[in-house]
Amino acid sequence: MEVDIKEFIEREIPELSEKLYPVFTTRLDCLTIAYTFSLLTGGHVKQSQLELKIISEDYEEAKEMESRLKDLLDMEEDESFRKVGNTYYHSELAGGGVLFNAECKRYEDTLLYIIDWR
Secondary structure, X not given: OHHHHHHHHHHHOHHHOOOEEEOOOOOOOOOEEEEEEEEEEOOOOEEEEEEEEEEEOOHHHHHHHHXXXXXXXXOOOOOOXXXXXXXXXXXXXXXXXXXXXXXXOEEEEEEEEEEEEO
């Protein structure tokens, strides 16, 4: 599932190719995204949380990418499951927020998604 979702994001937003990193990144020369998947429940239809941390020197650039990711991943409650790769999934935005990391002088715009998948 993780690989399918990552590849889907890169396919739909091509400029993110080579800019998505698992857990963390030390690359600060451009907008990057650190992602983390956490399994919440098992069973036939599993549930995971996807955390996307958009890291950018420019606040407006981070918010623009947030909007594009929301358009891609924030599905309506009654919307059907989508198929990407070998995964059927339904995702909804569950929270997030922006903070400024003074240590690296970058904005960190976090999006949290709940993904039901099989």
